[in-house]
Amino acid sequence: MVLKFDPNIFHHGALGIARTLGRLGVPVYGVQEDRWAPMARSRYLRDRLPWMDAGAGKENLSRLLQLGRGLGSHAILIPTDEVGSILVAEHAQALRECYRFPRQDPLLVRSLCSKQRLYHLCREFDVPAPQTWFPTTRDEVLDLLGAAVFPVVLKAIDPWLLHRGTQLASVIIANDAKELLRWYDRLEDPRHPNLMLQEYIPGGPESIWMYNGYFNAHSESLVHFTGRKLRQHPPYTGMTTLGVCASNEVVEATTKRFMKAIGYRGIVDMGYRYDARDGQYKLLDVNPRIGATFRLFVGTNGIDVARALYLDLTGQQVEMAGAREGRKWLVESHDTISSLRYLRDGRLTLTNWLRSFRGVDEGAWFARDDPLPFAVMCLRFLARGPQKLSQALARRARGRPLGA
Numbered sequence: 001m002v003l004k005f006d007p008n009i010f011h012h013g014a015l016g017i018a019r020t021l022g023r024l025g026v027p028v029y030g031v032q033e034d035r036w037a038p039m040a041r042s043r044y045l046r047d048r049l050p051w052m053d054a055g056a057g058k059e060n061l062s063r064l065l066q067l068g069r070g071l072g073s074h075a076i077l078i079p080t081d082e083v084g085s086i087l088v089a090e091h092a093q094a095l096r097e098c099y100r101f102p103r104q105d106p107l108l109v110r111s112l113c114s115k116q117r118l119y120h121l122c123r124e125f126d127v128p129a130p131q132t133w134f135p136t137t138r139d140e141v142l143d144l145l146g147a148a149v150f151p152v153v154l155k156a157i158d159p160w161l162l163h164r165g166t167q168l169a170s171v172i173i174a175n176d177a178k179e180l181l182r183w184y185d186r187l188e189d190p191r192h193p194n195l196m197l198q199e200y201i202p203g204g205p206e207s208i209w210m211y212n213g214y215f216n217a218h219s220e221s222l223v224h225f226t227g228r229k230l231r232q233h234p235p236y237t238g239m240t241t242l243g244v245c246a247s248n249e250v251v252e253a254t255t256k257r258f259m260k261a262i263g264y265r266g267i268v269d270m271g272y273r274y275d276a277r278d279g280q281y282k283l284l285d286v287n288p289r290i291g292a293t294f295r296l297f298v299g300t301n302g303i304d305v306a307r308a309l310y311l312d313l314t315g316q317q318v319e320m321a322g323a324r325e326g327r328k329w330l331v332e333s334h335d336t337i338s339s340l341r342y343l344r345d346g347r348l349t350l351t352n353w354l355r356s357f358r359g360v361d362e363g364a365w366f367a368r369d370d371p372l373p374f375a376v377m378c379l380r381f382l383a384r385g386p387q388k389l390s391q392a393l394a395r396r397a398r399g400r401p402l403g404a
Contacts, residue, residue: 001068001075001099002030005052005083010381012331012364013292014080015039015373020295020306023369029071038365038380041372061091068098076313077101078267078290078306082113082159085289100313102266103217104288112264112286115196116157125261127254128280130273131199141184144197145177153198154183171237173200201273201282204347205230209248209281210240211255211270212297214308214318219260222318223308225297226251230356233334235342241335242356243296245323251281258283267305269294295362296329330357331364332374333381 002014015038018028022044032040032048040048049067052060064087068075077099079085088095089106111117115132122129134157135141151173159170172187174180180197188195201207205228213224231242251272259268269291271284290305298304299321311318342348348356365374 001049001071001077002028003064003077003079003084003088004031004081006081007033010038010333010377011080011292012038013290013294015042016292016295016364017078017080017290017306018042018044019367019370020304021310024307024310026310029067029075036376036380038373038377041376043370043372060087061094064095065098068095071098074098074100076310078309080290080292082287082289085109086113102215102309102313104265105263108262108264109288112288114158115155115285118283118286121262122283125258127258128275128282130201130275130282130284133197134193135195135197136193137190138181138184138188141181141197145180148177148180148197149199150177150180151175151200152180153200154180154187155196155198156187157194157196171234173237201275201277203274203276207274207276208232209251209272209274210243210291210293210296211251211268211272212291212294212305213255213259214267214305214312215259215265216312217265219263219265221256221259222312223299223303223305223320224252224256225299225323227296227323230328231335231338231342233331233338235338235345238338239331239334240293240296240329241331241338242360243293243329244359245297245325245327247322247325248281254281254283264288267291267294267309292364293329295364296327297323298327298362299323324361326359328357328360329362329364330360332366333364333377 002017004011004014014030018030018039022028027046028044029047029049030039030045031052033051035048039045052063077088077095079088086109088101089104089109092103111121116134119129119132133144135144154172154174156170172183174183184195208229210227210229214222216222225245226248227243227245229240229243232238233241255270267290269287272281273284274281294305301319301321303319303321308318339348339353343353365377
């Protein structure tokens with residue numbers, strides 16, 4: 001059962017789960033917005049289940065239990081976003097009547113989802129992280145500006161709470177105090193402070209690293225991969241649109257030590273940035289769930305974190321095999337948009353753009369054995385084109401929200 005509260009129909013991670021487990025012959029069910037969501041047209045989705053509103057609270061628990069009982073067996077439950085991860089952890093006792101999933105401390109899940117609590121965990125367990133401040137008022141922001149070195153990163157502590165339902169970015173790179181205050185005033189809710197300031201770590205795509213892994217009931221790593229982001233959406237600060245597998249022993253060792261220390265179990269998706277100023281890989285975020293980029297990381301034996309979860313929870317052996325060095329993975333839709341921005345900014349040439357597709361082994365949407373989701377994605381993506389262009393022009397007129 002793929003549990004998805006994120007209303008974005010272009011959530012390719014859920015489709016990746018359906019395909020990787022469906023190809024093993026595992027029946028996959030998924031919560032989908034409508035019958036024409038791209039994932040809903042996958043040949044590997046056994047059935048589309050009714051959509052659930054993230055704000056429905058206990059009603060969602062009742063619906064999940066009802067759906068689970070209808071499946072007639074203890075299905076493996078895989079949340080794909082923070083809301084689902086928290087719901088599963090906090091209602092684990094009730095959900096175990098119908099589902100299987102790794103046991104997780106609810107407080108730990110919430111702590112990893114919150115960038116403020118994560119920062120304090122990094123300090124407690126000696127994990128390198130960027131210097132971060134958590135002002136609760138505008139006056140405190142003004143006090144910090146006196147010693148600030150720009151650019152400064154403005155982030156949401158809990159991204160899903162930031163103007164829910166809008167298209168505003170949860171990460172802003174402010175190049176001066178005026179820009180920082182403008183975005184702070186626009187995004188912050190003084191009644192519920194949810195913004196933080198973070199030092200900017202300089203560097204290009206070569207500095208952005210990812211970790212993807214699965215930890216068993218004893219917080220031991222069964223599957224682990226590392227790689228780099230080559231392009232992102234939104235550009236410079238967002239999710240991976242073009243990624244490459246590359247080994248990084250420091251990131252791997254740091255993550256294993258940290259996850260063991262905090263007693264983490266299950267799939268984890270993490271982001272690091274290399275700081276050339278002090279030679280450290282600094283932890284930026286931890287997603288206590290499967291990440292949308294997980295199909296970048298596929299071992300030479302076909303193993304990925306979704307398969308590792310399935311095998312482990314069904315009592316089968318999980319055999320680790322590293323990904324092929326240089327394997328690439330592409331999100332066709334979002335990479336098209338981001339590439340235009342990189343080209344416009346002079347960060348990418350047409351020649352380098354064409355060369356960047358060498359070695360792409362898999363797309364998030366296109367698959368020869370499952371073509372309909374790609375076709376539906378293209379149709380709906382093109383239909384949204386005029387609206388997205390209008391929004392982009394409006395943001396441009398107000399000033400660029402993101403910078404290099």
